[in-house]
Amino acid sequence: MSRRRGVVRGATVVVLWLxxxxxxxxxxxxxxxxxxxxxxxxxxxxxxxxxxxVFVLVVALLVRxxxxxxxxxxxxxxxxQAAERxxxxxxxxxxxxxxxxxxxxxxxxxxxxxxxxxxxxxxPALPIEVIGHQYWWEIRYPDHGVVTANEIHxxxxxxxxxxxxxxxxxxxxxxxxxxxxxxxxxxxxxxxRFEADTAGTYLGQCAELCGLQHARMRLHVVAEPLDRFxxxxxxxxxxxAAPEPGSRAEAGAEVxxxxxxxxxxxxxxxxxAGELGPxxxxxxxxxxLGAGTLRNxxxxxxxxxxxxHASKPGALMPPSSLEPEELLAVVDYLETLR
Amino acid sequence: MTEVLAPPRxxxxxxxxxAWSSPPGLLGFLSAVNHKQIGLRFVWTAVAFLFVGGIEAxxxxxxxxxxxxxxxxPETYNxxxxxxxxxxxxxxxVPILEGLAMYLTPLQIGTRDMPFPRxxxxxxxxxxxxxxxxxxxxxxxxxxxxxxFAYTPLSGPEFSPSRALDFWLIGITLVEIAGIxxxxxxxxxxxxxxxxxxxxARIPLFCWSMLxxxxxxxxxxxxxxxxxxxxxxxxxxxxxxxxxAAGGNPLLWQHLFWIFGHPEVYIMLTPATGxxxxxxxxxxxxxxxxxxxxxxxxxxxxxASFGLWVHHMFTVGLPQVxxxxxxxxxxxxxxxxxxxxFAWIATIWEGVPRWRTPMWFVMGFIVTFVLGxxxxxxxxxxxxDGQAHDSYFVVAHFxxxxxxxxxxxxxxxxxxxxxxxTGRLPNERVGRASCGVQLVGFHITFFPQHLLGLQGMARRVxxxxxxxxWDALNLVSTxxxxxxxxxxxxxxxxxxxxxxxxxxxxxxxxxxxxxxxSTTAPPPSYNFVDQPVVSGRSPQWDRQAPAFDAQTLExxxxxxxxxxxxxxVVRTSVFDARPEAIFSLPGPSVLPLxxxxxxxxxxxxxxxxxWPLAIGGAAGFGWALVAWLNGNGAHR
Numbered sequence: 001m002s003r004r005r006g007v008v009r010g011a012t013v014v015v016l017w018l019x020x021x022x023x024x025x026x027x028x029x030x031x032x033x034x035x036x037x038x039x040x041x042x043x044x045x046x047x048x049x050x051x052x053x054v055f056v057l058v059v060a061l062l063v064r065x066x067x068x069x070x071x072x073x074x075x076x077x078x079x080x081q082a083a084e085r086x087x088x089x090x091x092x093x094x095x096x097x098x099x100x101x102x103x104x105x106x107x108x109x110x111x112x113x114x115x116x117x118x119x120x121x122x123x124p125a126l127p128i129e130v131i132g133h134q135y136w137w138e139i140r141y142p143d144h145g146v147v148t149a150n151e152i153h154x155x156x157x158x159x160x161x162x163x164x165x166x167x168x169x170x171x172x173x174x175x176x177x178x179x180x181x182x183x184x185x186x187x188x189x190x191x192x193r194f195e196a197d198t199a200g201t202y203l204g205q206c207a208e209l210c211g212l213q214h215a216r217m218r219l220h221v222v223a224e225p226l227d228r229f230x231x232x233x234x235x236x237x238x239x240x241a242a243p244e245p246g247s248r249a250e251a252g253a254e255v256x257x258x259x260x261x262x263x264x265x266x267x268x269x270x271x272x273a274g275e276l277g278p279x280x281x282x283x284x285x286x287x288x289l290g291a292g293t294l295r296n297x298x299x300x301x302x303x304x305x306x307x308x309h310a311s312k313p314g315a316l317m318p319p320s321s322l323e324p325e326e327l328l329a330v331v332d333y334l335e336t337l338r
Numbered sequence: 339m340t341e342v343l344a345p346p347r348x349x350x351x352x353x354x355x356x357a358w359s360s361p362p363g364l365l366g367f368l369s370a371v372n373h374k375q376i377g378l379r380f381v382w383t384a385v386a387f388l389f390v391g392g393i394e395a396x397x398x399x400x401x402x403x404x405x406x407x408x409x410x411x412p413e414t415y416n417x418x419x420x421x422x423x424x425x426x427x428x429x430x431x432v433p434i435l436e437g438l439a440m441y442l443t444p445l446q447i448g449t450r451d452m453p454f455p456r457x458x459x460x461x462x463x464x465x466x467x468x469x470x471x472x473x474x475x476x477x478x479x480x481x482x483x484x485x486x487f488a489y490t491p492l493s494g495p496e497f498s499p500s501r502a503l504d505f506w507l508i509g510i511t512l513v514e515i516a517g518i519x520x521x522x523x524x525x526x527x528x529x530x531x532x533x534x535x536x537x538x539a540r541i542p543l544f545c546w547s548m549l550x551x552x553x554x555x556x557x558x559x560x561x562x563x564x565x566x567x568x569x570x571x572x573x574x575x576x577x578x579x580x581x582x583a584a585g586g587n588p589l590l591w592q593h594l595f596w597i598f599g600h601p602e603v604y605i606m607l608t609p610a611t612g613x614x615x616x617x618x619x620x621x622x623x624x625x626x627x628x629x630x631x632x633x634x635x636x637x638x639x640x641x642a643s644f645g646l647w648v649h650h651m652f653t654v655g656l657p658q659v660x661x662x663x664x665x666x667x668x669x670x671x672x673x674x675x676x677x678x679x680f681a682w683i684a685t686i687w688e689g690v691p692r693w694r695t696p697m698w699f700v701m702g703f704i705v706t707f708v709l710g711x712x713x714x715x716x717x718x719x720x721x722x723d724g725q726a727h728d729s730y731f732v733v734a735h736f737x738x739x740x741x742x743x744x745x746x747x748x749x750x751x752x753x754x755x756x757x758x759x760t761g762r763l764p765n766e767r768v769g770r771a772s773c774g775v776q777l778v779g780f781h782i783t784f785f786p787q788h789l790l791g792l793q794g795m796a797r798r799v800x801x802x803x804x805x806x807x808w809d810a811l812n813l814v815s816t817x818x819x820x821x822x823x824x825x826x827x828x829x830x831x832x833x834x835x836x837x838x839x840x841x842x843x844x845x846x847x848x849x850x851x852x853x854x855x856s857t858t859a860p861p862p863s864y865n866f867v868d869q870p871v872v873s874g875r876s877p878q879w880d881r882q883a884p885a886f887d888a889q890t891l892e893x894x895x896x897x898x899x900x901x902x903x904x905x906x907v908v909r910t911s912v913f914d915a916r917p918e919a920i921f922s923l924p925g926p927s928v929l930p931l932x933x934x935x936x937x938x939x940x941x942x943x944x945x946x947x948x949w950p951l952a953i954g955g956a957a958g959f960g961w962a963l964v965a966w967l968n969g970n971g972a973h974r
Contacts, residue, residue, distance in 0.1 A: 028794030029725045040721050044792075047719065051712035058679065058708050062701070065687035087627030087684035095631070095677030103669045103715070110719040111662050117721055118658050134497075169492040170588065172653060172728060176794040180724015183654045185589060186491055187582025190655035203806075207653075207728040207796045209485045211492060212412050215799035292803075314412055 028176035033202060033223070036117055036179045036194045043113045050102050061094070125161035125193055128152060132164070132171030132184040134316060135206070135213035136278055136291040146236040147266070149278030150291045153222045155229040156199050162192040169211065175204035175221050183208055196223035201287070212314030218292025235338075239269025240281045243336050252333025255326045264317070267337065277317060284338045290315065302331045350867055350898055357900040358450065358864035360926050369926040371455035372863060373440050376462050378759060380437025381752075383466060384430050385830060390473065391425035394418045396823055399783075403816040405804040415800035416483035417502075421476070423486030424506065427602065428513050429469045431744055432555075435609040436461075436520045438751060439548040441759070443524060445854035445861060446542045448533030448870035448877075450907050451923050453526045456930045456966065461516040461523075463934030468512025471938065471945075475505035482506035485798060487599060488569075490580035490591040495573045501945060504573065507566045508941045514559045514566075515937075521559070524552035529912045533853070534894065535872035535884045537914040542852045542875070543619075543626055546633050547612025550640040554601045554608070557644065562598035565591060574944070589654060596647035604643040606740065608636060610747035611678050614703060617696045617750045618682050620850035622689025625876050632681050635674035642671055652723045661720040668718035675711055679704060694848070695769030699750035702777045706742025710735060713788065728798075731791025737784045749773070749829055756833060757843035757859045764836040772832060776825030782818025786811040851876035869894040869908055872915075890917055933962035 032038040129140040130152070139148045154160045164173060166184035174181035179194040196202070204219030224232070243249035253270065256262055262272030268281040286296050293312045294300040303310060306327055307319040322330065360370040370376065398418050401410040410418065444452055452458050475481045480502040484493040493503050528549045532541065541549070569591065571577040578584030580591045615626045626632055648656065648664040682704065691697060713735040717726045726732050756764050790811050795802060802808050846855040855878055857866050871894065874880035886894075894917065897906055904922040911918055936958030943952025 029792040037725075040725055043719065043722055044716070044725075047712075047716045047722065051715070055708060055712065058683075059705065061680075061683050062686070062704060065683045066691055066701070068687045083688045084627055087681075087688055088631070090684040090687070091628040091631055091677055091680045094680035094683070095635075096673055099672045099676045103672060106715070106719070107666050107669055110665055110721065113719075113721045114658060114662060114665075169497055170489055174729075174794075174796065176725055176792070180721065181653050181727060182724075185582075185654055187587065188589070188655060203794065205794060205796045205799070209416075209489070209492065209798045211497065212416065214416075214796075215412065215801050218803075 032177055033198045033200060034178045034194045034196050037177055038197075039113050039116060040180060043109060046109055047106065050106065054098065054102060057098075058094075061090075120193070122159055122195075125159040126155065127161050127163065128154075129163045129165070130173060130184075132166035132168070132173075132206070132210070134168050134211050135217040135312075135314075137173075137217070137219050138167075138278065141233060141236075144233050144237050146233055147268075147279040148236060148282065148286070150218070150288060151220050151222060151286050153224065153229055153232050154196060155226045156196050156223045158226065159193060159195040164190045164192060170208050171206045171210050171217070172208035173204060173219065174207040175202050175219065177202045178204075178221060181207045196221070199223050199225060203292070213312055216291060216293045216312050216315075218288070220287055220292065222287075235285070236282050240267045240337050242269075243333055247332070248329045249332040249336045252326075252329035252331070255322065255330050256333055259320065259322055259326065259330070261320075261330070280334065280337055282337055284335050298331060298335065301334060302327060305330055305334070351862065353900055353903075354864040354867065354898065355862060357903045357905055358862075360863070365928070366926065368931050369459075369928045371451075371459045371924070371926050371930070373444050373452045373455065373458060374861065374863075374865075376455075376458045377437045377439075377441030379462050380433050380440060380465065381759075383462075383469070384434035384437060387425050387429040387433075387469060388826070389830075391422050391430055392823055392826060394422035394425065396819055398422060399816040399819040401800060402802075402812050404809050404813060405802055405806070407801060410800065412800045413483065416485075416798070417481035419798060420482045420485050420506075421473075424472065424482065424510070426740070427486060427606075428510055429465075429472070431606045431740070431748075432517060432602075433465055433513070434748055435551065435606060435744075436517065438613070438748075438755070439524055439551070439609065440520065442755065442854060443527060443545050443548050444531070445758070445857070445865055446545050446852045447528065447531065447536055448853045448866065448872065449527070449531040450865045451905065452523050453531060453923070454523050456924050456927055457519050458523055458930075459927075460930035460934050461519040463931050464512045464519075464937065465516035467934060467938035468509045468516065471512065471942065472505060472509030475502060475509075478505075480505065487595050488591075489595075490569065490572075490588045491582070493569065493591075494580060495576070496581075504570070504945045507570050507573075508945050511563060511566050512938060512941065514563050517555050518559045518563075521552040521555035524548055525556065528552070530909050531907060532910050532915045533870045533872045533877075534886060534890070534908065534910055534915055534917045536910075538912075539629075540872060540875045540915075543615035543629070543632060543636075544609075544612040544852070546636055547609045547615070550636045551605050551609045551612075554605050554640050554643065558598045558601040558605065561594055565594035565598070568594075570944075574947075589651075592651055592654065593647070596650045597644070600647040600650065601640075601643045603736075603739070604639055606744045608639060610703075610744045611636070613747040613751035613754075614682060614700055615678075616850075616852065617700055617747075617754050618685050618689075619876075620754065620848045620852075621694060621697045621700075622686055622691045623849065624685055624689030625851065625879075626681055627684045627688060628677070628681050629875065631677050635677040635681075639671065639674045642667065642674070646671065649718050649723070652720045653727050665718055665720050669715060672711060672715055679708065692848075694753075694766060695764070695773060696750040696754040698770055698773040699746045699753070702773060703742060703746040703750065706738055706746065706777075706780065710738030710742050714739060726791060728796060729791035730787040730795045730797060733797050734784045734787035734791060737780075737787075741780055741784075746776075749776075752833060753829075754848065755854075756836065756840075757847050758854055759860060760837050760840070761843055761859045762836050762838075762840035763843045763847060764832045764840055768828060768832040772825050772829035774825075775828060776822055779818050779821030779823070779825050783815050783822050784818075786815045786818075790815075846878070849878075851878045853877050867898055869897045886917075893917070893920070927966070929962055929966040933959055933966060936962055 032041050131138040137150050139152050164184045166186055170183055170185055172181045172183045178196055182190050182192040200223055202221045206214055206217035243253055262274055264274040264277035266273050266279045289296050289304045290312050308315045308317045309319055360366045360372055401407050401415055480500040482502045482505055491497055528545055568579040572579050578586040580586045580588050619626050646668050649668045652661055717723045753764055753769055795808055843859050845859050853870055871884040873882040873884040900906055906920050906922050908917050909919045909921055936955050940952050940955025940959055943955050
């Protein structure tokens, strides 16, 4: 007996430890920061509670059954019939009645939550277009003429409506603290609507296998107070500032065009108007490079431009063949793109 | 009711064995059609693939053991999880269940072989060649990397231009052909060849589950064959079925794939529950209670599973009403599953459980499968599925269902029927220990993955960032996977040891209720000397004499003396298993092997775009079929 108790105690400790570690780190769906993610977490706790009750019941019955083992109960035709009747009661009670009792409220809860999620109230949502690419996100604010990448800024407490499309394969937008995921399907337009209730930066991830670098197709949603968001969006709408005349950055701008960067990247306000890669008009303003692959600082930026495949093998941007001096010039230039 | 036959009368045995045994030597091996030989080939080939898929899984876990690990390149990682899923689904789980069905159902219903033995052999060779072709990609270097459900357009010609996906499509096609043929055989067998007296209400639950599985395969597999064919056409000749830019629709693939793919889950689960019913009855000494309810549950699961596929597509942007309907339908599947779970609990309660290895696997199955069922209900709820879908929560869920719900019952069955297969008993202590190690390893591996999924860890990522705090749980999971792997190796090692060195088994070591235990262990080539006749649901336990008129009994008795060395079996009516006729089955032939080989060559020609090879193979296939149809070997 005591040995068994020891096992139970040990198992409890292990489970508690697992639950504790589960709550460490960036907490995903466990720490919702929007109405939508909050009610989904509530629904999860309801389902988990029901499951726990049923699980305890099933295991208790199983243990009881395993220990019953009474050969006398089986003897004789009358005993046999009684046993079969008892058994049928258990099967109907546990196998039919119990699931119905649990699943009817669960169906109601599910449908209610689903209705609440698709409910459109309040002010018209801020429209944002998100376009999936292998392996990055193009972000557009059609009302403001802003094009950026891999980072969605939203005003807190205001509903936003993401319009999702894809340039190539299927991707899926998933920012667990703000919302469940919605796929981007070629030839279709899907939508995702939520409002963040707390300011913060929330990690997102492509959730549908989209090729070699599916893992490093990350997304950050920055929720901030309305005034800061408005300042951000106004800054983003402006064309790039010209680099200081005579600086290395100005030389970098030339390299940017001559070395072919401009064939894929746009820098608004300059001749660079490529459309295959992310818009770099305000790239220095972003938190990360390569869709969440690297922190955006000078060293990482130089490494990324020199060879994106060192950190993101399979990315469609080719390694560059710039001379060291040219590389530093380009990095200088990119750092002016605030 | 079956006469227990003392050592068969020598001359009778000789005559029957002459008619039914496969010829000796290599030619005999290649031409064998006996259901027991073919069934075991399926089983052991599938076990070999289990190890291939298991090693792939361990490599995946090693890569994920810590953040930013670089043991595997992203390319290799994508290939490994694709091959792991594909191998476990298509080359392990379904074939091993088919193999068990082929070996055991003819014995359980008291007949001598399956209705189309050569088709059986053809199916096995298709499976083997398909599996080899799929794994040949590992050697050739272009390994499929689009995931086991190969979503378009990622798997289409534009984004997967190499041959990798062609290996996948053609390998899968060959394996599915084997599945469809096996299904046809099992349905005809179980409806038309049951022992006289075995009416529908007396079919063992294992056989019922196989009948349901076969029917589902017959409906589901052609769908995925069609889907694969369309994709292969898109890849080879540019027919744009799934290409949105050219007027196709990538969601068509998802619908077709999941109309197959969801029933596929129950194609594995249903026979697994049949194994559990057989094991529970044998090891508690009690028939499964509420038999009509359990049969109704099996059939309703089979039907309902075709109406649930959209719950794999809750995030593609379908209308709310559709999601609600499929959600509630998916919840409802808990009812037939609950009926079965409680039927086993009640049977254990009313019976006298004897705690040998198969019963321990059944206990592990019930607990694990119930947990997987709960998470199944959770992900069937569209709002929650938005978070869980394509995350590690779902990875955890389906491993609970597929390992807990399918692999544990398969292992219970392998231990339980090992005496029938080999005449020897596996070691009990090692068996029980392997079960314990597997259970511990399994839960350490997969429980943390629920938590990781909700923390935001998406499925199929080859790495994750260091600052997320996911290292600890991933490391625990990886450690658990090695414990689990050790448990599986111990279990299979026990069987490998017992095959030659295990103690000789008595004829019926578990005092079980079904007919496979009424003959010798292993059974002779002809299964039974005298045609069994049945008067109840548990022929080995029933004491009533079967009611047949003298004339019928005389005709059945004559089956013990093969007429001109023919392979004669009795055909019975579908509902009440009245004897209708005696017919002869074809004997050994290498033509099934030739046909399967030629078909594989033809498909390989398509794969490598070398049309002479494709046409030559197709011609060879045609020749083999004509030769096959010309002389069916039923009359020697």
